[in-house]
Amino acid sequence: xxxxxxxxxxxxxxxxxxxxxxxxxxxxxxxxxxxxxxxxxxxxxxxxxxxxxxxxxxxxxxxxxxxxxxxxxxxxxxxxxxxxxxxxxxxxxxxxxxxxxxxxxxxxxxxxxxxxxxxxxxxxxxxxxxxxxxxxxxxxxxxxxxxxxxxxxxxxxxxxxxxxxxxxxxxxxxxxxxxxxxxxxxxxxxxxxxxxxxxxxx
Numbered sequence: 001x002x003x004x005x006x007x008x009x010x011x012x013x014x015x016x017x018x019x020x021x022x023x024x025x026x027x028x029x030x031x032x033x034x035x036x037x038x039x040x041x042x043x044x045x046x047x048x049x050x051x052x053x054x055x056x057x058x059x060x061x062x063x064x065x066x067x068x069x070x071x072x073x074x075x076x077x078x079x080x081x082x083x084x085x086x087x088x089x090x091x092x093x094x095x096x097x098x099x100x101x102x103x104x105x106x107x108x109x110x111x112x113x114x115x116x117x118x119x120x121x122x123x124x125x126x127x128x129x130x131x132x133x134x135x136x137x138x139x140x141x142x143x144x145x146x147x148x149x150x151x152x153x154x155x156x157x158x159x160x161x162x163x164x165x166x167x168x169x170x171x172x173x174x175x176x177x178x179x180x181x182x183x184x185x186x187x188x189x190x191x192x193x194x195x196x197x198x199x200x201x202x
Contacts, residue, residue, distance in 0.1 A: 002040075002041060002044055004048065007044055007045055007048045008048065008052075008055075010045060011045065011048060011049060011052070011055050011056055011060065012055060014056070014057055014059065014060040015059075016059060019059075019063045021038065021041060022038055022041065022042040022045055022063055022064060022067055023038060023063070023067050023070075024036060024038065024067045024070035024071045024074075025037040025038045026071075026074055030074065030076070034074070034075060036071055036075070038067070039071070042064065042067055042068070043079065045060075045064065046064055046068070046079065046081060046085060047081070049061070049064065049085075049088070050081060050084050050085065050088065053088055053092070056088075056092075058089075058092060058093045058096070058097065061085070061088060061089045061092060061093065061097075062089065062093070062097060062100050064085060065082075065085055065086060065089050065100060065101070065104045066100065066103070066104060068082050068085065068104070068111075069082075069103070069104035069107035069108070069111050070107070072107055072108045072110050072111050073107055073108055076108075076110070077110055078108065078110035078111050078113075078114050079114075080114075080169070082110075082111060082114040082115070083114040083115050083116070083117040083118045084118070086101055086104065086105065086114070086115050086118055087118040087119055087120050089101055090118075090120060090124065090128060091120060091121075091124055094124070094127065094128070095127070095128065095131040098128060098131060098132060098135075098148070098151065099144070099147070099148075101151065102147035102148055102150065102151040103147060105147070105150065105151060105154065106146075106147055106150050112150075113167050115154060116154065116157070116163040116164055116167050117163075117164055117167065117169065118158060118163070120158060122159055125155050125158055125159045126159065128151075128155050129152060129155045129156065129159070132148050132151060132152045132155070133152065135148055136148055136149065136152070
């Protein structure tokens with residue numbers, strides 16, 4: 001187990017060359033054989049950063065958010081503090097980190113859901129929304145436009161206080177029951193309906 005003093009030193013002296021220490025380091029396997037060599041250290045650094053929000057550089061926050069998002073893609077889950085990290089990244093980094101945030105936000109369904117639990121002050125959200133609106137008026141690539149539009153939609157829901165509606169956060173170890181297996185046709189229809197609902201709510 002890493003001592004907190006070591007973590008504090010890592011955070012305060014972080015340089016881009018240190019990013020490999022917290023990067024997603026996957027063994028290429030899934031489920032029970034899945035392993036990320038940097039998971040525990042990255043988790044400890046993230047917890048420290050969230051407790052000492054003014055100590056981390058924007059570069060460190062960017063690297064942590066990216067690594068957590070990449071982890072989510074292959075682990076099929078996401079850290080419970082991913083939303084808190086995203087909120088800190090945006091609050092500290094402002095418009096300079098919108099693209100970094102948007103990429104991590106839409107990385108997986110889990111990262112998408114986690115960011116709906118964020119808490120960011122209205123003035124910051126208004127500033128971010130204005131910036132994104134300006135960027136969308138330009139000619140961003142199709143991929144960047146998709147990410148920015150998703151972020152803009154989220155910022156609007158966060159401003160209105162409705163972002164968390166319809167989402168449930170399950171803590172590790174939560175017992176579940178009445179589970180149904182959804183077939184391909186049924187699953188496709190549910191996805192279509194979900195997309196339509198989101199579009200109509202914009």
